[in-house]
Amino acid sequence: MTITTEFVLQSPSLPLVSIPNTLQPDEVECLHALCLQPDVQVFTVQLDRDDGVSKEDLLTLDEVVEVDSIGETSDKTVYKVIVELEDAVSEAFAPDFEGVQLEPTVITTEGWYETKVFKHYEGFNEFRKSCEKHDISLDLTSISPDPSTSDDSSQNGLTERQREALTLAISRGYYESPRQVTAEELANELGISQPSLSSLLRRGERRLITSSLGSEAQLQTITR
Structure with a gap:
């Protein structure tokens, strides 16, 4: 039975956590595919325009290799950000946990807020163990079964x-x-x-x- 999970990942090795910690926007919304491509280094990042975070600000961060401005919406500034990904992160996400990301990741000073669907609880449990093995803490916020079976x-x-x-x-x-x-x-x-x-x-x-x-x-x- 598939399950939908919401959780927070916390580790200084996670990419882009330096943005809220250093540049101090309330939150960063990004699209990523670490659950499918564990060595991905390119992220689409959306920031509130009112936060005033510029391309130059992002380039001051140690993990950021390259930044391209994609454009703006009515309230967001969108960047393509290339980062240096730590080995621990690639290894933590490398196994196939049969999980699919449902929504963009929200990054705050507390960590990565994730929503993922797993084919079964065992897949989620293996994912949690892999994170913890690589010093990435996982704080489960909610877990629910497939709505069609509830x-x-x-x-x-x-x-x-x-x-x-x-x-x-x-x-x-x-x-x-x-x-x-x-x-x-x-x-x-x-x-x-x-x-x-x-x-x-x-x-x-x-x-x-x-x-x-x-x-x-x-x-x-x-x-x-």
């Missing part, structure tokens, strides 16, 4: 943790205008950090919208 409450694709965060946010007036509660207050109530809360809400919102409007492929077709 009850109706999971059929919109939300994990239990996402549902909990969204339900609390709605009940406390987070989505009201003006907001009745801050993200920091919600995070404290859930016993997690503010970046963790923001990640849960953003991913939950995305899944609800995708579930309501159709698959990502359908959405891309509509917007063309």
Whole structure:
């Protein structure tokens, strides 16, 4: 039975963690394929324009070899970043764990926030062991079975943790205008950090919208 997992990876050897740690944007969103190509060195990085992180800023980081500016959206600046990948990272991701990345990785000072689907729990467990063997800690945030094999409450694709965060946010007036509660207050109530809360809400919102409007492929077709 397939499972959907959300977790945080922490290690100074992970690529791009130097961006929030050194340049101090709240978070970095990147596309990567370490689960499929363990030696990948090219990442597409998206940063909030308000953070003011430039190509020159990125080039000051020791791990960064080359940076190309791809362009801008209404609120993001997009770069192609080539990094020097440490051997420990390649080795940790090298085995085939039969896992597929669902969403872009969100990188904060706390680490990599990941959402992956594994064909079975054993695959995820082997992935966790491989990370730990190479000094990459894995903090599991949520794990849920394939929605098709679970009850109706999971059929919109939300994990239990996402549902909990969204339900609390709605009940406390987070989505009201003006907001009745801050993200920091919600995070404290859930016993997690503010970046963790923001990640849960953003991913939950995305899944609800995708579930309501159709698959990502359908959405891309509509917007063309």
